[in-house]
Amino acid sequence: MLRGIFAVIFGILALWMPGPTFATLVIFFGAFMLVDGIFSTIAAFEAKGTVKGWGWLLFFGIIGILVGILTLINPFAAMPALIFLFAFWALMTGILEIAAAIRLRKQIKGEGWFIFAGIVTIIFAVLIMLNPLAGVIAISTFFGIYALVFGILNISLAIRLKRHEPATPSALA
Numbered sequence: 001m002l003r004g005i006f007a008v009i010f011g012i013l014a015l016w017m018p019g020p021t022f023a024t025l026v027i028f029f030g031a032f033m034l035v036d037g038i039f040s041t042i043a044a045f046e047a048k049g050t051v052k053g054w055g056w057l058l059f060f061g062i063i064g065i066l067v068g069i070l071t072l073i074n075p076f077a078a079m080p081a082l083i084f085l086f087a088f089w090a091l092m093t094g095i096l097e098i099a100a101a102i103r104l105r106k107q108i109k110g111e112g113w114f115i116f117a118g119i120v121t122i123i124f125a126v127l128i129m130l131n132p133l134a135g136v137i138a139i140s141t142f143f144g145i146y147a148l149v150f151g152i153l154n155i156s157l158a159i160r161l162k163r164h165e166p167a168t169p170s171a172l173a
Contacts, residue, residue, distance in 0.1 A: 001158035007151030014144030030071025037064025087128035094121030
């Protein structure tokens with residue numbers, strides 16, 4: 001229940017204050033990149049000599065550490081990079097959605113909807129590239145809506161589980 005309540009509060013704050021929300025996401029991204037880079041580097045050294053391509057894991061681990069440190073030192077400098085990374089991800093997703101729809105057109109019906117979704121995703125990516133500030137608002141809004149839905153679903157689940165709670169603790173045993 002508490003998890004759901006905090007998610008709803010976060011969702012409302014994200015929708016109400018997209019700028020600070022995005023800044024917080026950038027800081028979390030930096031922390032994630034740092035931790036992921038450290039673990040990738042450790043995994044690379046553990047894989048050395050036993051796994052082909054361990055050097056790539058080491059390379060990406062070091063890059064992750066550097067990106068994480070740079071992001072945490074100056075999150076505002078990392079913001080544009082994150083916006084364009086998000087836009088690039090959306091662009092690639094749109095292209096892949098269209099390619100998948102074309103490939104699967106003989107196996108599925110309604111592939112036009114998948115192509116349409118791919119086109120909308122590509123347009124979304126281009127709009128973010130053309131107006132990065134709108135990208136900040138879009139990303140924050142996306143996370144805000146996601147947090148609201150996630151929180152409401154968690155609160156709903158908690159209420160339903162509470163209704164079905166066993167009468168005595170021994171019923172769990």
